[in-house]
Amino acid sequence: MSHAKPEVSSSLNRFRELTARIKQYEEILGLVYWDMRTGAPRKGIELRSEAVGALSSETFKLSTSAEMGELLAELTKPEQLAQLGEIDRRLVEETAKEYERNRKIPPEMHREYVVLTSQAESAWEEAKEKNDFPGFVPYLEKIIAFNRRFIELWGAKETSYDTLLDMYEPGLTTKELDRLFGELRARLVPLAERIANSPNKPDVSFLEGTFDKEAQKKFSRHILNEMGYDFEAGRLDESVHPFATGLSSGDVRITTRYLPDDLTSALFGTIHEGGHALYEQNIMPELAGTLLCTGTSMGIHESQSRLWENMIGRSLGFWERYLPDLQANFPGQLDGVTAERFYRGINVVEPSLIRIEADELTYNLHIMIRYEIEKMLFNENLDPRDLPEVWNRKYKEALGIEPSTDAEGVLQDVHWSGGAFGYFPSYSLGNMYAAQIMDVARRDITDLDRQVAEGQLHPLKEWLTKQVYQYGKLQQPGEIIERISGKPLESSYLCDYLENKYRDIYQLD
């Protein structure tokens, strides 16, 4: 920056300080949310939510302050931008985008929304536990009303829902998503039918039984270590809904949940969140403490969790290496199961009710249901009270099964309680990104499958660090996928991958 004019230097320094402070407050807020989800006492939630509202509000005010406006006006001048280094330039661009969005929201409205969503998450937990959807409706109605108001203030894009999508995947539209999901549906639904008609069903009997929680925990930690997750820069806890949160690259926390009668839930949940965590732990140090020190979009983030969970964690090679370790953790329970049999068993395709426990194929159908419902909520004014009925009908249509309770239906996901409408598509985008990225990784890394089968997971982690992780928000999702694969996101890689995988497992012709 030594060639920057003095006035630019001064603005730049003030801008760096101001955005660093916003990042610091976000880090602290992230910790408070982590705590709320991992064991904060019930009776403290109400006041805590108010405190979160106050600090979020202060953060929001900083990001929309007159000072921020002046600094951005100065720094976004073309001649000034041209003088900035890459990191500062991207920081200015990203911050300017957020500023434009945030300054349209009255601070008091923002504060109310934060308190509401903070309380709503506890209300959702309770509603899910008690299977009480009506008890959750008042929160949902308010959250949706807030989001409708935000869309008005921001200005609706082609549709209202487009405005929400853009928050999680910059530039993504319903039109584009309709096309991608249409392509997926056209190839995956017939694939699911061929699988359903195959006489070669995997044996899953060995997955039944009761699996000691402490042993599950131990194995989860083992696999995270193998993936290269750094426990000195993170920790593993339990929560109702598993999540990963990157407070800084030096503190990226994961949660999972252990089900005594389902070994795979915690196992793949942990690998999934571990994938998110590898991303956040390996962002280049130059971005530490800046607003660019996080994943570039939810779609790219989910690509990393889904890549590790499915393309590695549910691969044959992985279990050739790790099945013996798993068996050692559950003596007598998995004896005699071969890697091949285990691999087929954990990849059984079966319509199911719970998204996070779905197989790789039907998972995308779970996402499309949520996508359609969210479009109905925002583009067709669907009444939230009708959600259980719509939810159950769509499950019946798409998967042929219906939840018997709202707890295993419309109440299963945490997202809406936090106002995260528009997030769900990220999971299927992630699957598509992951398949397209893995296609290149297989060409770049010699003998990747053999390495995985030998427990050499580091070369893949290093490749992903080089290609994806290190950049944080320094590159946009589109730039990343084009740089890696030479083309924009396509649905065909995921379809090819799934067709190949299940052709083997179900011996399809």
Next chain:
Amino acid sequence: MSHAKPEVSSSLNRFRELTARIKQYEEILGLVYWDMRTGAPRKGIELRSEAVGALSSETFKLSTSAEMGELLAELTKPEQLAQLGEIDRRLVEETAKEYERNRKIPPEMHREYVVLTSQAESAWEEAKEKNDFPGFVPYLEKIIAFNRRFIELWGAKETSYDTLLDMYEPGLTTKELDRLFGELRARLVPLAERIANSPNKPDVSFLEGTFDKEAQKKFSRHILNEMGYDFEAGRLDESVHPFATGLSSGDVRITTRYLPDDLTSALFGTIHEGGHALYEQNIMPELAGTLLCTGTSMGIHESQSRLWENMIGRSLGFWERYLPDLQANFPGQLDGVTAERFYRGINVVEPSLIRIEADELTYNLHIMIRYEIEKMLFNENLDPRDLPEVWNRKYKEALGIEPSTDAEGVLQDVHWSGGAFGYFPSYSLGNMYAAQIMDVARRDITDLDRQVAEGQLHPLKEWLTKQVYQYGKLQQPGEIIERISGKPLESSYLCDYLENKYRDIYQLD
């Protein structure tokens, strides 16, 4: 407040909002500190400390802002104060006192100090683990230098150290403390000698052995439940140095540490922190969210922890009721031990090196050593590098034993790493307050000893709530002890109590 003049109402509302926000930020900062001490990953500490510095700094700025100055100038006018209700009046008085103190510290100096002490705590943990006092010295030197500067800015009272004392026990002076500690020494040192010369030593052999950690944890939780600690308004975790932290009355957290070869460490540590927690959980709801919603002084706070730990937890009646429960948790390990034998064993008086594991009597000698050293640091400019030598010599003089490592000597306590010079006397003040308060409780509560022996701990908890807990900071320490006992703090109650207790245990004549 309906009779307040409009301009008062408006100032009062703004004042309430501003102080509520300070309290909210303090709650969040409390949570971050709790997290740092209970398992925050090492690699995130540096950036976290910066974030804590930023938020503390903002909090500090609010408390010293021009707005605060104007509001206080208005509200402290006698005619305005007279119109305020009790809570608002005390809030104004307390805030004004803090304001006067804080506004003398430049905000940047405050921020640096917060970052320093936040990093110093991690450095202390590491130094203690590695027995590396020299590694901790640079932190200690800086912290002491900051405190010397603060004293200059605040203006030294009769001595520099008096200025520090006043922060933890308003109005307390070295002169008064010299007197109180002199009286204690005059009666407790001879008592300790008579005990040392008594041929009737308690049997402690049954306390030796290895005690399962999970069983220790279970019993700790059991006793907290019995004391009336509300687990829906708190949680129990582990940390290197046990502590309690009241984030709000609905979230009062305790930590303890489990030593496999020492049953009593976690046990009495938990009861001690549980006593602190009962105080914070039972402050009247009217004070929730205000700066008055916390203990009134460290001395009164320690009186509640020490009362539960020693006067209840180390009483014969308590173990008549709870020894069978303890025995059930450690089958085969405490068989045949009678309540009487157990009671005598846990009350053995023996010079020891570690304060938090000391018996009730010599505990006060540990405190006096720290008090004398702190006076030397601030009134006589003792060089921190000489601390181990001074520490070891004083232990030799007062207790006849010397630490063989700094980890069990000068590095044993967390306090100095957080800059809490002047805090230690609170523990012995707490012992004195507790004895004076219990003297009244025994007269007010019919058959208190029998109730404890039957596991009826609620009447005592309710009495303490009524007399102490509910008030939070609404009354000053002096007001509280005078209201309860009709006189100021005296050393004689503690001396009488200890003499009586040990006369029985050691069969002194």
